[in-house]
Amino acid sequence: MEFKQKKGYRPYEAYEYLEPGKDFPVIDWADWDWAGRHVLELSAGEEDRVAELLERFPCISLHDHPDFTTRDMSTCEPLFDAMRSGRDRCGYEALSWSNLDCIFDNMMDGTNIISSPQGWKWIDIIHDLGMRLCDIAHQDFLVHCKTVEDIFAAKRAGKIACVFVIEGAAPIENEVDRIDILYGLGIRQLGVTYSESNALGSGCREDHDGGLTQFGRACVERMNKVGMLLDVSHCGPQTAYDAVTHSKKPVIVSHVGAKGVWNTKRMADDELIRAVGAKGGVIGIEAAPHTTMSKTKMTHDLDSYMEHFEYVKNLVGIDHVGFGVDCMYGDHVGLHHAFAAALSTGETGKSQSEYTEVPFVKYLENPTEASWNIIRWLVKHGYSDEDIGKVIGGNAIRVLREVWA
Template identity: 35%
Template sequence: MKTNLTEGLYPFHLTPEQEARASQLHESSIIIDLLFQGPLSPKAIPAHISESIRESCEPFRDEPMVYSGMPSKMIHDMAARGELPAFKEEWYRSGITAGNRQLGISDIESLVTSMGEIQRQFDTMDWLVKVLKADDIRTAKSNHLKAGIVTAQETDGLGKNLALLDALHHFGLRVLQLTYNNQNYIASGCAEQVNGGVSNFGARFIRRMNELGIVVDTSHCGKQTTLDACRLSTAPVIASHTGVEALFGHMRCKSDEELQAIAGTGGVIGIFAMPWFVYKDPNETTIEHVLNHIDYVVRLVGVDHVGIGTDWPMSDVEWSLVYFKEHIAPRIGFAKGDGPSTETVKGLEKYSYFINFTRGLVARGYSDEDIQKILGGNWLRVFEQVWG
């Protein structure tokens, strides 16, 4: 299935020659989205399926965390049973070679549940392979398959049990964020009042991640945590999905000092496509604004240290996203009205529009080599260093 090159094209006003170049680059490159909430989005899920999911979830409305999480689980369950063809179709149309499959580690129950859900995807979808080493991504591209990278954004459920970290590595965990917004045993998140940095236990935790070959992710970490992680880690440190504080002063964006520290480890900064975090008006955020963040990081630390981690849109339904913003986001560190909702970046309303990244980079004058680095080559270099 070839990438859809007619629907959803953002008006970059490319020449026919530039369009042909962008198409060829997109088809031939290894493309990695390291915060891949897809392959679906609310706009890719049929209305009758959305309504059916709402009816099934309604009895659980008095349990906010359960109610909010059910639609995404139901969507993935339908996909695993082969009842949602759009799951595969949208991924292939996107051109994305590898995207993360995310574990929940808020507690042991969520960990066990998400391990089962992720493994079911690999077991039931013969076109999706679990990534254990960097070459698995290259092989997937060669064989016209898709690759799933097991990642996690939180560590709370591990407590201080490093043996669980070892077990998760055996399962396939390859990228792990130290903390999600808040304080935990390891470090301070970006939503904490105190910029506490990495704890003594956190230093041991990072050392064990280095030994196992798990990439250290600092996306939702506080400033001092990011700087400490870069100092403590003997392997490249990343921010899988973030933005530039100098362009938009949101807590989820990184300062120049943090961006330089990450690059100094040999790491990569993944730029997200979150309308609320990259530009002042989420209703008018376009892929041009996302590209502005990419341009800034390239100028600051060089093209070898920039990647993509969109983090949006979600494989979810619209009514669930509205509920999440109103009832769940404040519980996990976001200020009221500050969390994700239904807005999308114009030019990335669906993952099948992902070619707009390639087209936008062509429009901004990047060379073929540099575009391939940003689309996935830089992530692959880090993976080769850390995983082998």
């Protein structure tokens, strides 16, 4: 594969309108392709088909964190210091090498520890969003996406539409009007819970799931009214099911895998997958390290990832599956180690003794690499043009047209 940058990219480094060392601390960030650039090999004819498909259809990731870890991940402190600085670094140049036309950007979210080691504080979420919006206003490659037309306009211009997302609703506390505030600030997707419980319902790390609360029902209703896409990725199974059934509009599971392939608390069971499909929603398959594994090889790679895709596709049909790879730039496994408690990687996964830990997920290590290889796998495995168009973006577009105001 010949590496090409998107035509709408103009060189830009995050916060380059400021003076490093004076206006903000200098941080030694990782290289975006620190683990190499891994590309699934195709024949010349298959390469031509990939190029044609990407020209015809929008390519969308329903869940990512296109920011960086620090270069030094041998201890937690360099990474924690970077997160506490409150100035997340977006990978503009890295994204320019991708096939993406639209990325759902979850910013710092689970690693947002600006004022508290526990994270998820309202003021910190607003700080993070404001910093990113200021930065994005000083460049013209990423476009702040608020409508479906923004996605198609970005594609035509060779740019990327960036949908800002809050992964869990803990920051709204008990204030339903904060959903309106987030919408007004340009947030277009909100998770009901992260792995921990909040006022809306139970997270997936809990042993007992009480389901969607009365306040949670009010929040689902408000999200429907304002046009906010509802995500149940990290919810406990009953809370997720309640949210899907209570919503009047389609719901997504932006980043998840199938419990029928890899039985952990973080994966979605068949009942939830069917409920999301019946509501007209989409299940996005995730690739964060050691999540979408399978018993076939007892490791995490592109093939195990696509086992989850095919399981969901076979269960609810090609119209209800997509991709939300949940990647970042830098050592993602190292980040999981550093934030093990906050990200609930221990409580929601299988014991590491059951598999050999990978240093990185080859072919899916970051948003750029994942955007190259998912479509290549689909072409290599004989999927039709129509079906590829649906899963790389068409299904998401259908849901957004119905949900977004």
